[in-house]
Amino acid sequence: MAQQNFNPFEQLVKKYCRYFEVNSPKQFNLAQWYQILAEGTRDIAYQQLPNDNQKGRHVNYLSMEFLIGRLTGNNLINLGYYDMAKAYLQDYGVDIVDVLEQETDPALGNGGLGRLAACFLDSMATLGQAATGYGLNYQYGLFKQHFAQGKQQETADFWDREHYPWQTYNASKTQYIGFAGSITHIAEDRYHWQPDIKVQGKAYDLAVVGYQNKHLQTLRLWQADNELEFNFAQFNEGEFLQAESQIVQATALTKVLYPNDNHQAGQRLRLMQQYFHVACSVADILARHLAMGYDIKTFAQHQVIQLNDTHPTLAILELMRVLLDEYHLAWQQAWDICCHSFAYTNHTLLPEALEQWDQHLFQQLFPRHFIIVEKINQLFQQQVQAKFGDNAEIWKKVAILYDYRVRMANLCVVTCFKVNGVAEIHSQLLITELFPEYYQLFPQKFCNVTNGITPRRWIYQANPSLSGLLTKSLPKDWLKDLTQLSQIEKYVDDIGFRDEYQQIKQYNKHQLAKEIALTLDLKVNPQAIFDVQIKRIHEYKRQHLNLLNIIATYQALKANPNLDITPRLFIFAGKAAPGYYLAKDIICAINRVAKVINQDKSVRDKLQVAFLPNYRVSLAEKIIPAADISEQISMAGTEASGTGNMKLALNGALTVGTLDGANVEIAQMVGEQHIFLFGHTVESVRKLLATGYNPRDYYQQHLPLKQAIDFLSDPLVCGNEPQLFKTLQDNLINQDPFLVLADFASYVDIQKTVGEAYGDQQRWWQSAILNTARLGMFSSDRAIADYQQRIWLK
Ligand SMILES: *Cc1c(COP(=O)(O)O)cnc(C)c1O
Secondary structure, eight states: OOOOSOOTHHHHHHHHHHHHTOSSGGGOOHHHHHHHHHHHHHHHHTTSEEOOOOSSOEEEEEOSOBOOOOOHHHHHHHHTOHHHHHHHHHHTTOOHHHHHTTSOOOOBOOSHHHHHHHHHHHHHHHHTOOEEEEEEOOSEEEEEEEEETTEEEEEEEEOOGGGOTTEEEEEEEEEEEEESOEEEEEETTEEEEEOSEEEEEEEEEEEEEOSSSOEEEEEEEEEEESOOOSOGGGSOHHHHHGGGTSOOOGGGGGTBOOOOSSSOOOOHHHHHHHHHHHHHHHHHHHHHHHHTTOOGGGHHHHEEEEEESSTTTHHHHHHHHIIIIISOOOHHHHHHHHHHHEEEEOOOOOGGGSOEEEHHHHHHHOHHHHHHHHHHHHHHHHHHHHHHOSOHHHHHHHOSEETTEEEHHHHHHHHOSEEEESSHHHHHHIIIIISHHHHHHOGGGEEEOOOOBOHIIIIIITOHHHHHHHHHHOSSOTTTOGGGGGGGGGGTTOHHHHHHHHHHHHHHHHHHHHHHHHHHOOOOOTTSEEEEEESOOOGGGTHHHHHHHHHHHHHHHHHOTTOOOOOEEEEEEOOOOTTOHHHHHHHHHHHHHHHHHHHOGGGTTTEEEEEESSOOHHHHHHHGGGOSEEEEOOOTTTOSOOSHHHHHHHTTOEEEEOSOTTHHHHHHHHOGGGSEEOSOOHHHHHHHHHTOOOHHHHHHHOHHHHHHHHHTTSHHHHTTOTTTTHHHHHIIIIIOTTOHHHHHHHHHHHHHHHHHHHHSHHHHHHHHHHHHHTOGGGBHHHHHHHHIIIIITO
């Protein structure tokens, strides 16, 4: 890695000796070292050049979530100063890893969607794509999770944004955002809006630095402030905010991140957050566009606004409003600009996640925007009639306004010039299942961009040992082009390389074993297969399928103590939305079963279960390098892409997976001999559901399955609460919407195959190496290059 001569830390150390009132830096504690390291790194970052490469359009990436993780280590790497900082600290007997552990994890996202946005920022900066990320500066990020008697407990994640060293208040960028109020008609398609309240939106900027290319760009997070410009007394506070059952002051707008993943919240405050986010961002984009000296009419030539899911859809209506009412453009001009500047990324097919807002709520908060969406809807209806005639069935599906609801995904597809899914299979299903009528109307809009992950964080930072081996073995900087990894294929039969690869995994497993001992007071067998399922807890992701196999394995071991199985440690991590009771039951069930198994001396050498609390980016970075098996077992057709699957496979874990999301492409890349596929496919899922799925038949006809489900009401597991898991059991036996029972037998079989495969160590490590070697296309650099070619440059 590039080394620099300039040492920015020297000066700071002197300054902080005085500040901390110590005689020598030797007296600094880790928190003090962290402050110096972060500040010094930030100073270096701001010496980079703002990315003013305006060859292409400026990408404005709008996302309600940016799950950025700790920034200091990542930025040191990208700036090329990591090794120098490490050596400098070493001179004082301090380990940089311990210092970086001091940083809080800005948890400004829920899961995959927010993490994707963070990986994309890293890659856009690295590719030199001019871009700005726009998000919200939540005071409380995603809740902190711990367990009490196995049950998830949530506490506030107050991450102290005011003192986060990577964030700077940009006073020049403040915006004022209105809500509710009244409108007056001025002229055709022109209104005057008199909002009831105005909220201040303050800009907090985070530096995003490209990988060793001296580029700097901005993640701008909006924070609501109390200062109300308008006469607050005029505003009928009680009526307006009662529904929220709390007095919402302006600051409340960005207090909390809604903790839902793949589920729409539906609350007024959430809708207000969405508008606050996009109104601040649209105003900021327009101001930057005009400051560059461009005409308002050329907006779409210079700007693209990428919508990360439907959460920022209101930006479409906001841009229309501003163009019509403030710039006095004609409807068609304004509409053309919107239709050429917005692009939409869909992240889910799950109906419960598709955003729809109550029309009355919408109209009350956004009286002007509602008139605009009504007109868009009307004009679109004419287009639909021209294509399909008077077809009530079709209109029911494609309407933007229907049944007193405002449907955000439909507004996106009607407006945006591109609509992309996030993996091949997902993009196909978008066309065939979610949007078939739209595909007939606008086939040219639809495309795919398979997700990716940044290799700077997900292998270089998270797995320094493996990265060292790769750097040593490859001629070029593989972090700039991850497809370079394919060149290690030639070493799969090189015993020296294989041994080293294997020893690195073993070392990482020891490190994780220490972490597990610390957090769970559990001594695990580091020789076991480390079998990892880490992701949000959701029925569709089927952690309960994993659990049922664990129970069945335990029962088989109890029935036959001499059963010869490869020792296995099942590792879980993940949060459930606080209001998602079934997901919380699944967490509790895993913890209770873990306790029974871990306390049973007779199986200790063969079977253990560890559920690590408070899953977050920094925990992911510790688990992933130590994984042997990656569980990607969602019901086929439900996981849009997944990115955890990519991180794990890149670090040499073999996937146990269904043909869902990006698993399909991972299987194509690594080859079917190097992945463990099982279960129903999208086609067979559809067939099974169409012919009438009866989970009870499986329960009654497959004894190990019945025994596994029944085990959840065994006093061993639920103590003196026999009903504890009744809802979960009943759900599985009577409904089982995600086909856990239908896939159980196939899953148990493949897990048996995994255990046997580990016996052939030579083949196992060949497969692991090939997973690393063949994962190059899943770099987010490739994903961003695809966005450039398929979406942004058009
Ligand atoms: C990668 C990542 C996710 C997404 O995981 P999936 O397995 O794709 O659902 C969620 N949370 C964190 C912290 C991550 O790093």
